[in-house]
Amino acid sequence: MTAFKAYDIRGRIPDELNEDIAYRIGRAYAEFLKPQKVVVGRDVRLTSEALCRSLVAGLTDGGSDVFDIGLCGTEEIYFATFSEKMDGGIMVTASHNPMDYNGMKLVREGSKPISGDSGLDVIKELTARNDFVPSHRKGKVTGLDIKDKYIRHLLGYSDLRNLSPLKVVVNAGNGCAGPVIDLLEAHLPFEFIKIHHRPDGSFPNGIPNPLLPENRDATIKAIRENGADAGIAWDGDFDRCFLFDEEGDFIEGYYIVGLLASAALRRNPGAKIIHDPRLIWNTIDLVLKGGGTPIQSKTGHAFIKERMRQEDAVYGGEMSAHHYFRDFAYCDSGMIPWLLVLEILSKSGKNLSELVKERIMRFPASGEINRRLRDPLSAIRKIEETFKPDALAVDFTDGLSMEFPDWRFNLRCSNTEPVLRLNVEARGDEGLMKTKAGDLLKLIDGFS
Template sequence: MHPRFAAVVKAYDVRGRSPEQLDASLARALGAAFVDETGASKAVVGRDMRTSSPEIAGAIADGIRSRGADVVDIGLASTDMLYCASGVLELPGVMVTASHNPPGDNGLKMCRAGARPIGIDTGLRAMAEAAGDLLDAPTEPTGSIETIDFLSTYVETLLRIAPVHGRPLKVAIDAGNGMAGHTVPPVFEALRSAGNDLEVIPLYLELDGTFPNHEANPLDHSTLVDLQAAVRANGADLGLAFDGDADRCFVIDENGDVVAPSAITGLIATRALAVEPGATILYNVITSKAVAEIVSERGGTAVRTPVGHSLIKAEMGRTGAVFGGEHSGHFYFRDFYLADSGMLAALHVLGALGEQDVRLSELMAEFTRYVASGEINSRVDDAAAVIEKLASTYADHEQDRMDGLTVDGGAGEDGGWWFNVRPSNTEPLLRLNVEGSDDDTMARVRDEVLAIIRG
């Protein structure tokens, strides 16, 4: 692989500093290679609000057109809006975004027709290798380009999948100056037109690729402080925080507390099983074990997967799962082309809360059964050696290697617990997640494992 591509091609997408690493020439070559890999005669292109996105999107379109393929340009879009367009139009697609990365970064998320993902082992490596030979090749765009407004179709698709009805709700929404600022207003306008009484308290809905208020990364709970304060100050029923490209959503309850994505997974799984009894639900290796318990109790089939959107989408297709959740705040829906959508997850929460006369914290209590550490990263020189040391230390406990190492302590006298440790795909890091039956159990196991990891 050409070194310029090796620097920006990741496990699931392309990402790097722009223009230092990802510039128009790189994007143009990848656009041409994208057509060669997918066999597309037409492709859809969308972009986020980053300052470099118009140039990168234009270069991608030029690369696609240089191969004689046509481009459908949907302009400003969230990533799930691009996936929706890929599904509705039955076209492969490219989304220009670096999601929650710093403002100086940019990237590309690619999919085949029907929003089928393209990752490092499903076409991205081959594209990058081919694009290396196209960097200096002359390009003559011969394909056409058509600009369309897809926003209304996106909104209609969401509300058909997850309609909202019920009591009046006050909702604080933090878009972090990302693409939710483009998609949230028309979604809520459509909800009101359908008869819903919804009051919105907006935070940072203005599109600004410099992220002047805070990073658009709700996985970092320090970015949620303003939303938590707004929920408390305004007596809101809940808060919604979206990441930069709006494919992830985090939820804040009426007390200003963060609702764990695993609990949201349990809630949406319950709603899905009420519609389709016995259905299959996916959850990944760092999701709370409460999810599998809840799915089983409600007559569904719970299937555990590795972490990563390409992997979970492939497993959804294989198993016919109706829904899948990741503890990182990604939620996947069969009826949304197996793709993830922060907005769809938010609509499910609004729908569930609106249908019941309880507070969100009360609604979520049944889905919150254990105490989690959150993901803890440690820099290590030899991740494989550390994992083997952990496996040896906990050899008398149940283990599996689906994704890194998971050790299950069962439900003994010292309390039930489990942990997963897995290496980063891109950095010399080990990522640790611990869950326990109570605070003391979780903290004890967390500290024991970290002592081994950090030596």
């Protein structure tokens, strides 16, 4: 059962995840949640269709009626679950993981996430036991088309009258974003330059993971060759989108969080904004200036969504390019953010580089730096001991955060592998940020 992680299911095919395990997950989900109606969908991976069939068989044998929306992005499962008042939803996807991986993301009614502390551990135990209570009925399978309703919902986040005829490069990475762009295109004034657009589970242009610098070259080249105003790239199930400015420069997700938080506060004065602990100063500064309330949450979609519901926050953002919206059942979307950013561009008359340049200079950040260690916790303890005498504040919301007069850092363990993740930022001093990041990495590398 090693495919069961903290927030979802992800594993290598076939030893960690296969059709037998997928069937048992369907039975376990049905037995745990006892849902009458479950929506399912799948990404474009070559193993997804067979896994989805087995999952559906398990759900129907467990007595649940299944509504199949077919090839889709994860957020379409979220949308179908809350808009069609389903009792739950399951997306078969491995997002940006390697070719030989697949997985599942599970939600319950209202698109509330099912993670380790809200039922996923129970589903894991039932799946492993493989001894299910016989169901008194066999569920039915029905095809469901939510595309038109979903597209109308997405378009509701922007005032279409504000949009300018921008030229935009879109790179779906041969994942599932392409068909949605095609449906949106008819309603928008943008000229889309489409690359790696057709869904193709063999991923002829590489795994769709724009966080890898080597995967950005095609987007950058297309922006520069076509004189585009911006570029957008997605991961395989498009629950994250990544933005590039008119020069082809990649924009760290941290600064997009600040941009969207400010926009949310203009529409919702005094609202609450949720952010993760890794990089915070730019977000806090913009939220306070916008008259809102910044609230820190532990990293991870399940934690962010739970805190957003508790606070009735209008928007939540993580530097990893996950963006959450109250009107989207507090879920993350990879389509809503770029629609909002292009509306900001249209209304401001500024280039995207101009919108973020000042914020990058004011709060320069390292971006996430990863190191694989045998004992990450020992490294964290040593760094806490080393830097604590000079720290103004120490926080353990998620890993170790330490704050000093002009710089701060967050150091946390990966939830899925023996990796330490470091983020460093400074107040208006890029050199200081780089120096401190170097100091920390020397200590960390001593443990490798």
